[in-house]
Amino acid sequence: MKNFLVLQTDFGISDGAVSAMYGVALTVDPTIRIFDLTHDIPQYNIWEGGYRLYQTISYWPEGTVFVSVVDPGVGSERRSIVAKTSKNQYIVTPDNGTLTQIKQQIGIVEARIIDEKVNRLPHSGESYTFHGRDVYAFTGARLATGIISFEQVGPEIQVESIVELPVPEVTISKGAVSGHIDILDVRFGNLWTNIDRELFKQLNVEYGDSFEVVIENETRQVYKSIMTFGRSFADSHLGEPLLYINSLDKLGVALNQGSFAKAYHVGSGANWKISIRKAQNIIYN
CATH class of the missing domain: 2.40.30.90 (Bacterial fluorinating enzyme like)
Incomplete structure (x- = not known):
């Protein structure tokens, strides 16, 4: 069964970055159904990226795959992961705090590091600044279309190890x-x-x-x-x-x-x- 792919970034739509992500996903499977959450997250604002996921995700069907790319640390040692929520949806994202609200308000039951040896756009191995295209859109499309299972994303990690941003108290x-x-x-x-x-x-x-x-x-x-x-x-x-x-x-x-x-x-x-x-x-x- 094919699931929906939903994209969110801080890229805007004034250049070809989002279009390139669409192209990668459609190359994986031309029948995939792709939707936009938003591409107007303020630049580098990880908190807002996480909040928009939290605002939206519960209203999508089980199995939906979200790709969220707000990634000021692209090319660094931060992890690329896929998280499975308590509502059986998947989020493909850098592990930089984007999942804070999802983890605390909705729940994450399992997470895996993306194994880029197998889950990376072919011939993109020398590119380190566009993981949204080369890793996240590619992996998200393969997961949504059933080409790979969640277990084939990569090694499992402890949910407790997922990076969280500070959350103000009430x-x-x-x-x-x-x-x-x-x-x-x-x-x-x-x-x-x-x-x-x-x-x-x-x-x-x-x-x-x-x-x-x-x-x-x-x-x-x-x-x-x-x-x-x-x-x-x-x-x-x-x-x-x-x-x-x-x-x-x-x-x-x-x-x-x-x-x-x-x-x-x-x-x-x-x-x-x-x-x-x-x-x-x-x-x-």
Whole structure:
């Protein structure tokens, strides 16, 4: 049985890099079905590459093979691996932290190092800077089409040895929950936090409640205001901010029909902290 092949990179589509990966996969099997997750991962941003996998992978069928290439260490001693998830999908990627969210949130049951002696594009052995084409697309296509089995990828490694990036913690104390802005909903400018819905509910929240939201970049406060917790964007007026639960069951911050990130110059990552506390006795004039 042939499975789908899904590609993700930080290459963009302004040159031929992604097209070359398509070409390699189609040379392996011209009937393979190839899809794009995204090729707009910010350059070298391993965290975001991992997050986009986490955001997407659960909605694809069992057996789907993902190739994720955000690889600032290409040509170094970092490992090239294929990981099998708890949902029986496969991820072909450098072992550089890309699998952090998958390992922690979804689960990895087995992993193997790619044996490049057999799983590398023929006649590419002297190339060290385009493993996305020469190793990952080639191996991913062979795995998706059944030319090789997972066991034929290469030697098994301990799942515990897979590289993980630091993950900021979420805390709840004295009626406030504090976390980080994991990522931006890029097109619409919403903030996606690492605060889980169940943890947020420990503040005894109801739709329509008002909350004080404070956002800091390291030690600098960049935003502090009151906003409403709504079921959807329609629960606020045009241009108003709101708290909501996003599609990953995490707390999000949005500006109704506007970009919160652009309006308040907010970014994402470990340096971007957010604290949320129920506001009492708020009076609007």
